[in-house]
Amino acid sequence: MPEVFHNTKNELEKGVLDPIHPFKFFTVGTHFENEIDLRSVVLRSLDKNLNFYFFTDSRSGKVFHLRKNSEISLHFYHDIERVQVRVKGVAEIHQRDDLTTEFWSKIPEESKKSYNSISSPGSIISSPSLAYEWRKELDDAYFTVIKVEPLTIEVLQLNGVEHIRALFVKNDREWEMNWLAP
């Protein structure tokens, strides 16, 4: 597999570990019926098969979308290298299972509040202060891990010197690669 594949994987792994790496945050696209939605999330993990993981609340709009349609797109942008990574894949929703239990056990107590708001994410509230009301028990009832299995990964670098566009397609467990015209 050419260098561009390994470089991309390395940078994505750095995104998991380094809080100021440009790949720490990425955009998630979902669609259901005639609605397309995009939002930023935090890259929490990347496994050896290049599955991506992020955390969310089971009451959120994105989980509603993904329950109806598991097709998902991810967009990463490295502003210094001017590299864009686009991933198309399938999302698996995990709640109250071995995977969520493992991630939940590593979340600092204070951060558990993010998944324990009294008001459901996206619901209308009469005052912004209501955003700071948490359930007494900070449990993992709403904590959700989205695992994204990538089917294609496209990397584009447009840095003014070298223009590279490559498409990786997963065929069973193997990645096949083609160069594309930028």
Ligand SMILES: Cc1cc2nc3c(=O)[nH]c(=O)nc-3n(C[C@H](O)[C@H](O)[C@H](O)COP(=O)(O)O)c2cc1C
């Ligand atoms: C910097 C930043 C990081 C975010 N990280 C997450 C995240 O990891 N998980 C998440 O569910 N929402 C995260 N959000 C909030 C989402 O962008 C979004 O507003 C929220 O999840 C509701 O989206 P939905 O209604 O499409 O589900 C983040 C927002 C920002 C600005």
